[in-house]
Amino acid sequence: MTEFLDLSQTAQRLCDMDNVLILCHKNPDGDTLGCGAALYWAFHALNKQAAVLCNDPIPAQYDYLNIECFEGQFTPAHVVAVDVAGIQLFGDALQRYVDQIELCIDHHSSNSGYADATLLDADAAAASEIMYDLLGQMGVEITAQIADCLYTGIATDTGCFRFANTTARSHITAAWLMEAGARASELNARLFESKKPQRVEAERLALNNLEYYFDGRCALIYLTREDILSSGVAPSDLEDLTSLPRAIEGVEVGLTLRQQPGGSYKISVRTTDEVDACAIAKRLGGGGHVRAAGCELMGNLDNAKAAVLAEVKKELARCEQKE
Amino acid sequence: MTEFLDLSQTAQRLCDMDNVLILCHKNPDGDTLGCGAALYWAFHALNKQAAVLCNDPIPAQYDYLNIECFEGQFTPAHVVAVDVAGIQLFGDALQRYVDQIELCIDHHSSNSGYADATLLDADAAAASEIMYDLLGQMGVEITAQIADCLYTGIATDTGCFRFANTTARSHITAAWLMEAGARASELNARLFESKKPQRVEAERLALNNLEYYFDGRCALIYLTREDILSSGVAPSDLEDLTSLPRAIEGVEVGLTLRQQPGGSYKISVRTTDEVDACAIAKRLGGGGHVRAAGCELMGNLDNAKAAVLAEVKKELARCEQKE
Numbered sequence: 001m002t003e004f005l006d007l008s009q010t011a012q013r014l015c016d017m018d019n020v021l022i023l024c025h026k027n028p029d030g031d032t033l034g035c036g037a038a039l040y041w042a043f044h045a046l047n048k049q050a051a052v053l054c055n056d057p058i059p060a061q062y063d064y065l066n067i068e069c070f071e072g073q074f075t076p077a078h079v080v081a082v083d084v085a086g087i088q089l090f091g092d093a094l095q096r097y098v099d100q101i102e103l104c105i106d107h108h109s110s111n112s113g114y115a116d117a118t119l120l121d122a123d124a125a126a127a128s129e130i131m132y133d134l135l136g137q138m139g140v141e142i143t144a145q146i147a148d149c150l151y152t153g154i155a156t157d158t159g160c161f162r163f164a165n166t167t168a169r170s171h172i173t174a175a176w177l178m179e180a181g182a183r184a185s186e187l188n189a190r191l192f193e194s195k196k197p198q199r200v201e202a203e204r205l206a207l208n209n210l211e212y213y214f215d216g217r218c219a220l221i222y223l224t225r226e227d228i229l230s231s232g233v234a235p236s237d238l239e240d241l242t243s244l245p246r247a248i249e250g251v252e253v254g255l256t257l258r259q260q261p262g263g264s265y266k267i268s269v270r271t272t273d274e275v276d277a278c279a280i281a282k283r284l285g286g287g288g289h290v291r292a293a294g295c296e297l298m299g300n301l302d303n304a305k306a307a308v309l310a311e312v313k314k315e316l317a318r319c320e321q322k323e
Numbered sequence: 324m325t326e327f328l329d330l331s332q333t334a335q336r337l338c339d340m341d342n343v344l345i346l347c348h349k350n351p352d353g354d355t356l357g358c359g360a361a362l363y364w365a366f367h368a369l370n371k372q373a374a375v376l377c378n379d380p381i382p383a384q385y386d387y388l389n390i391e392c393f394e395g396q397f398t399p400a401h402v403v404a405v406d407v408a409g410i411q412l413f414g415d416a417l418q419r420y421v422d423q424i425e426l427c428i429d430h431h432s433s434n435s436g437y438a439d440a441t442l443l444d445a446d447a448a449a450a451s452e453i454m455y456d457l458l459g460q461m462g463v464e465i466t467a468q469i470a471d472c473l474y475t476g477i478a479t480d481t482g483c484f485r486f487a488n489t490t491a492r493s494h495i496t497a498a499w500l501m502e503a504g505a506r507a508s509e510l511n512a513r514l515f516e517s518k519k520p521q522r523v524e525a526e527r528l529a530l531n532n533l534e535y536y537f538d539g540r541c542a543l544i545y546l547t548r549e550d551i552l553s554s555g556v557a558p559s560d561l562e563d564l565t566s567l568p569r570a571i572e573g574v575e576v577g578l579t580l581r582q583q584p585g586g587s588y589k590i591s592v593r594t595t596d597e598v599d600a601c602a603i604a605k606r607l608g609g610g611g612h613v614r615a616a617g618c619e620l621m622g623n624l625d626n627a628k629a630a631v632l633a634e635v636k637k638e639l640a641r642c643e644q645k646e
Contacts, residue, residue, distance in 0.1 A: 161484040161497075162515055164508035171498035174484075175491040185487040192485055196572045197539065204530035207523065216520065247516045248523055273508075 002104070002113035007130075010119040011137035013103060014039075014080070018048045021076035023101070025084040026055035026091030027235060030156025030191065032083035033058060035105070035127040037065040038149035039082060042140040049074045055091025059236045061190060065149050078102050083127035083153075085287065086112040105130055110278065110287035125165040128153025132173050144181030151182035152191070159243065160192050164273070164291055199241075202233040206241060206256075218312050219245035222257035222265075222301060242268035242292075252319075253280070253312050257304055260296070265304035269293045269312075274319050280311045325427070325436035330453075333442040334460035336426060337362075337403070341371045344399035346424070348407040349378035349414030353479025353514065355406035356381060358428070358450040360388040361472035362405060365463040372397045378414025384513060388472050401425050406450035406476075409435040428453055448488040451476025455496050467504030474505035475514070483515050522561075525554040529564060529579075541635050542568035545580035545588075545624060565591035565615075575642075576603070576635050580627060583619070588627040592616045592635075597642050603634045 005013070022039055024032040036052045043050035051070035058067055070076075079100045084090060085108035087098045104115035107130060109122035124130045128150040135142060142150075154174055158166040161174070178184050195203075206221040213220065221244060223231075228238070238258060246254025254270040267284070270292050271277040277293035284307060286295025297304040328336070345362055347355040359375045366373035374393035381390055393399075402423045407413060408431035410421045427438035430453060432445035444453045451473040458465060465473075477497055481489040484497070501507050518526075529544040536543065544567060546554075551561075561581060569577025577593040590607070593615055594600040600616035607630060609618025620627040 161494075162511045164512070166507060166511075168498040168501040171484075171494040171501065175494035175498070178491040178494065184489060188485045188489075189487075193570060194572050195570055197535070200530065200533065200571055204527070204533065207527035207530060210523070210527070212520075243516075247518050249517050249519050272512075 002115055003117045005103075005117050005119050007119065007133055007137050010103065010105065010117075011134055013117070014042075014134070015046070015138055017043075017078040017080075019074050019077040020048065020050040021070055021079045021097065022050060022052045023079060023081045023084065023090060023094055023097060024052060024054040025089040026094075027239070028054050028056060028058060028062075029236075029239060030062065031126045031128055031153040033062050033065055033067065034149045034151070034153030034156070035082040035131045037067045038128065038131050038135065038146045038153070039080070039105075040068060041066075041143070041146050041149065042135050042138060044068075045140055045143070046138075053094060053097075055093045056236075059234065062152070064187075064190075065152065066145065076100075080105065081115060082131070083107070085110050087114045105134070108287075109289065123167070123169075125163075125167055125170045126154045126157035128157070129169060129173050132177070142177065142180040144183075147177040147180040147182035148187065151177045151184060152187060155184075155187065156191060159240070160188060165289070196233070196237060198232040198234070199237045202228065202231040202238060203241060203244070205231055206244065210245070212251075213309055214313065214316060216248075216250045217316060218253040218255065218309070219248050219251045220255040220257065220305065220309075221245050222305075223259065224301065225259040225261070225263070228259065242270055246270035246272070252316065253277075255308060255312070257301070257308075259301070264296050264298045265301065266296050267294060267304065267308050269295075269308070274322075275315055279318075280308070280315050283311050283314075284308060325438055326440045328426075328440050328442050330442065330456055330460050333426065333428065333440075334457055336440070337365075337457070338369070338461055340366075340401040340403075342397050342400040343371065343373040344393055344402045344420065345373060345375045346402060346404040346407065346413060346417055346420060347375060347377040348412040349417075351377050351379060351381060351385075353385065354449045354451055354476040356385050356388055356390065357472045357474070357476030357479070358405040358454045360390045361451065361454050361458065361469045361476075362403070362428075363391060364389075364466065364469045364472065365458050365461060367391075368463055368466070369461075376417060376420075378416045385475070387510075387513075388475065389468065399423075403428070404438060405454070406430070408433050410437045428457065446490070446492075448486075448490055448493045449477045449480035451480070452492060452496050455500070465500070465503040467506075470500040470503040470505035471510065474500045474507055475510060478507075478510065479514060483511060519556070519560060521555040521557070522564075525551065525556040525561060526564060526567070528554060529567070533568070535574075536632055537636065537639055539573045540639055541576040541578065541632070542571050542574045543578040543580065543628065543632075544568050545628075546582065547624065548582040548584070548586070551581065565593055569593035569595070575639065576600075578631060578635070580624070580631075582624070587619050587621045588624065589619050590617060590627065590631050592618075592631075598638055602641075603631070603638050606634050606637075607631060 053070040101115040107124040242256040256268040269277040281293035284295040376393040424438040430447040528550040565579040579591040592600040604616035607618040
């Protein structure tokens with residue numbers, strides 16, 4: 001059982017640490033990286049040793065976070081995880097650390113409580129929102145570099161303040177970060193306005209694989225391993241593709257199936273207000289949030305489709321009964 | 324010469340008014356309508372007569388603003404314009420009022436000063452940001468209805484907080500509006516997230532027709548008449564498709580060719596900072612702005628492509644010489 005901490009307890013523990021290894025989740029997004037980088041820069045400002053470790057390379061678009069990656073430059077005395085809901089999300093390269101995680105800072109309500117202590121704030125749209133408050137408690141000045149990191153986390157996790165998880169707090173934090181020097185305009189252009197040709201090609205292939213189910217209440221796109229390889233797209237560039245099927249008018253459940261190198265299908269479930277994405281994903285061994293969840297299924301495409309569609313059907317039926 | 328007012332002077336004048344006609348600009352967007360609707364609801368709360376007038380019908384997606392349109396239900400004693408930079412933007416139907424505009428509330432630095440008095444705040448990302456401050460000065464409570472109106476204005480004018488005009492103030496105002504009951508999540512879904520299945524199908528067909536030229540510096544998509552008809556998409560739903568080719572990394576000129584009912588091709592030219600879209604379009608008998616222009620070409624697809632690509636080639640060469 002993890003010990004749940006509040007903000008000031010967490011801040012105190014962080015202030016007492018040195019030689020800290022900061023772990024991000026695999027297939028890193030802007031929030032785990034932005035939050036991890038902000039914590040790194042906070043330790044740096046406090047003259048503490050710290051570095052970030054992630055299972056996968058950090059995508060080039062996040063270069064400006066200026067993350068110092070862990071390459072054995074010190075012996076970690078403390079291990080802290082940011083934005084990681086469960087140990088399976090660390091990836092193979094980080095499994096050697098999963099028993100040593102002293103502290104986890106997260107905003108996923110599905111957090112499994114794997115760390116010795118956890119600061120969990122499921123009302124936060126991004127772990128970076130929690131980190132902003134935490135750095136305030138730690139007395140760390142929000143420099144322009146830290147502001148860029150935290151803005152990145154909030155902006156990416158909220159789809160640039162467009163997704164349903166965006167709250168007044170997300171906007172207020174963004175305002176403070178802009179006042180502190182976050183280059184919102186440059187970062188938005190970089191993160192949201194530009195698509196690599198490979199990503200466009202992957203989108204073309206995904207749209208050619210678009211299927212509707214249950215009278216258009218569910219839309220599904222998929223990319224086989226062959227599609228992904230032929231497009232040349234990087235897996236991290238496919239993350240926001242998952243919002244595509246749900247954005248179609250009338251669609252309550254949007255599914256994105258991406259075949260992984262081992263052959264399994266990673267399934268992203270995105271839903272409207274009424275439908276519980278997490279319930280669908282959980283029944284297939286996954287997890288996540290009410291409107292955005294995911295799971296991974298072995299077997300071929302037809303089996304993966306059939307399995308997830310069966311759960312979608314149940315969840316849609318449950319919603320109808322509730323109405 | 325217009326008299327420039329500050330916030331409290333403007334608030335005082337508005338508080339002294341009754342029977343107010345509120346004018347929006349033609350081809351209305353979320354800001355002119357949201358700002359106008361908020362002012363209407365403020366007058367309503369103060370038990371004053373007011374109504375909104377616009378040259379064009381109010382698009383159905385803005386139904387929730389619950390705008391009361393002017394249909395002669397009172398004799399206007401005061402005429403106020405919101406978010407209208409110059410008299411040509413009122414449209415033909417409103418020209419009879421242009422000499423009677425007592426007050427203009429605007430955020431365009433290009434405002435021509437056509438009104439008797441003007442509250443101009445060019446630092447505001449949206450007129451709705453100014454209106455929020457103004458209603459506060461007037462002592463009007465920000466109801467959930469008003470909050471929806473003002474959120475609409477700010478969100479649409481900032482591209483949901485993505486465009487370069489977004490400031491800390493935009494975010495703070497959005498936060499306050501959400502606290503006041505703005506249904507940000509529902510409105511974002513309505514304004515930014517929703518695509519008709521027909522539009523998605525048209526996008527699929529366009530991506531299947533994506534071609535690169537000049538080492539990837541130019542990207543072209545096209546939709547034949549057959550594509551458009553088979554997708555079932557409405558022409559108005561194809562407008563923002565024109566931003567697609569230019570959004571690809573490395574692309575300096577994005578071209579979108581849409582075949583018209585008569586067989587000709589309507590060509591949209593979108594460019595990066597350095598390349599003059601208007602120069603390309605003008606040489607083909609069209610026109611527009613530096614980064615967004617258009618023209619129409621008779622003849623078949625191959626001829627239309629060849630003609631526009633020849634001009635793109637010249638313009639790219641001209642840019643290279645300049646460098």
